[in-house]
Amino acid sequence: MTANLGPSTGWSPPPDDQRRLQALRRYRILDSLPEQAFEDVVQLATTICGTPQAVVTFIDEDRQWFKASRGIKGEETERGIAFCDIAIRRPDEVTIVRDASQHPVFRNYPQVTGEDHLRFYAGAPMVTPDGFALGSVCVVDVVPRDLSLEQVESLRALARMAVALLELRQRELEAQRLLAERELATRELQDYQRSLEARNTALAEEARRDSLTGLLNRGGLEQATMGGFWAGGGQFTVAVLDIDHFKRINDNHGHATGDDVLRLVGEQILQAVRGGDVAVRYGGEEFLVLMPATPPDGAITVIERIRQTVASHPDLPVPVTLSAGIASGQAGRDATESVFERADQALYQAKRRGRDRIEVADD
Numbered sequence: 001m002t003a004n005l006g007p008s009t010g011w012s013p014p015p016d017d018q019r020r021l022q023a024l025r026r027y028r029i030l031d032s033l034p035e036q037a038f039e040d041v042v043q044l045a046t047t048i049c050g051t052p053q054a055v056v057t058f059i060d061e062d063r064q065w066f067k068a069s070r071g072i073k074g075e076e077t078e079r080g081i082a083f084c085d086i087a088i089r090r091p092d093e094v095t096i097v098r099d100a101s102q103h104p105v106f107r108n109y110p111q112v113t114g115e116d117h118l119r120f121y122a123g124a125p126m127v128t129p130d131g132f133a134l135g136s137v138c139v140v141d142v143v144p145r146d147l148s149l150e151q152v153e154s155l156r157a158l159a160r161m162a163v164a165l166l167e168l169r170q171r172e173l174e175a176q177r178l179l180a181e182r183e184l185a186t187r188e189l190q191d192y193q194r195s196l197e198a199r200n201t202a203l204a205e206e207a208r209r210d211s212l213t214g215l216l217n218r219g220g221l222e223q224a225t226m227g228g229f230w231a232g233g234g235q236f237t238v239a240v241l242d243i244d245h246f247k248r249i250n251d252n253h254g255h256a257t258g259d260d261v262l263r264l265v266g267e268q269i270l271q272a273v274r275g276g277d278v279a280v281r282y283g284g285e286e287f288l289v290l291m292p293a294t295p296p297d298g299a300i301t302v303i304e305r306i307r308q309t310v311a312s313h314p315d316l317p318v319p320v321t322l323s324a325g326i327a328s329g330q331a332g333r334d335a336t337e338s339v340f341e342r343a344d345q346a347l348y349q350a351k352r353r354g355r356d357r358i359e360v361a362d363d
């Protein structure tokens with residue numbers, strides 16, 4: 001098995017080297033961090049073969065790169081002068097050079113002529129299951145020597161083990177990649193779900209509101225008053241507000257002006273009410289304010305402020321007045337509908353008594 005091949009003139013890659021390199025890249029081993037399993041391979045190689053040096057080396061496009069080494073400095077050398085580049089061209093054999101200084105070609109290699117003083121080399125190619133020799137497990141000595149048949153077979157076995165390690169490593173990398181992909185997909189799905197939920201919430205919120213004024217609409221009112229809306233106990237007050245002669249505003253100044261008026265009145269209502277109150281555009285130009293834990297006096301102050309603000313608002317395109325009816329009830333005793341009914345009656349009174357005023361329903 002003494003190597004009698006080798007580049008006699010210049011260096012050229014073996015045939016089909018591109019496919020071999022592609023296979024090598026798939027293992028993603030080049031320039032990877034040291035791994036104990038490969039360190040163990042070189043340790044076993046030196047122990048079994050009795051050499052001071054051993055390497056697990058991979059043949060890249062123009063270099064050989066050491067995954068693990070013993071007794072050898074550096075982590076890569078030029079491919080054109082690599083003994084292992086010769087070894088991988090004979091994937092079925094262990095290439096053995098007993099005395100490189102006597103070899104017609106290797107004798108001129110710098111690691112033979114120089115201070116490395118390489119004399120002995122034995123390399124077992126690492127051949128993948130699909131037949132690509134990616135590199136070798138090799139042992140080196142500074143004196144000429146030989147290997148026994150058992151040592152040669154052991155070196156071959158170590159090369160097979162190194163390939164098995166490579167395969168395992170690749171499967172683990174692949175599993176990690178799939179896991180990362182799955183995590184990414186899960187995260188993307190969660191993001192999508194969150195955006196859908198946010199959109200749903202936004203849509204639901206939109207559906208609860210009157211688009212012109214931003215106040216709650218009737219649906220929103222129902223939702224807001226579901227459950228224990230008045231649960232705070234005590235007196236609560238309902239106010240119904242209505243823009244006076246709104247039809248005239250529409251008729252005389254146009255629908256768009258009417259809309260502006262509605263928008264501005266809505267704003268004033270929203271600004272005047274408290275956090276726990278519920279402000280609703282109940283119908284065309286009719287508004288509703290529900291005030292929990294509020295006696296009539298407190299409610300009158302709020303609604304009067306709205307009435308006055310609207311009556312003298314500088315941004316209104318036309319003079320606008322409001323009429324309002326107010327009624328109070330006792331939480332737990334009076335139904336909201338009946339209090340609302342009384343507030344509506346009070347509004348009717350306000351209209352009848354000349355508009356631009358607030359009427360409070362009797363208890």
Ligand SMILES: Nc1nc2c(ncn2[C@@H]2O[C@H](COP(=O)(O)OP(=O)(O)OP(=O)(O)O)[C@@H](O)[C@H]2O)c(=O)[nH]1
Pocket residue numbers: 212242243244245246247248250254255256257258259262283284285351355
């Ligand atoms: N611009 C505008 N007008 C609306 C809207 N919704 C209802 N209206 C109009 O509001 C007007 C309400 O008129 P009426 O119910 O007669 O009440 P009013 O003219 O305010 O009279 P009083 O309430 O008795 O003072 C109608 O002309 C409706 O067409 C809206 O969203 N925008």
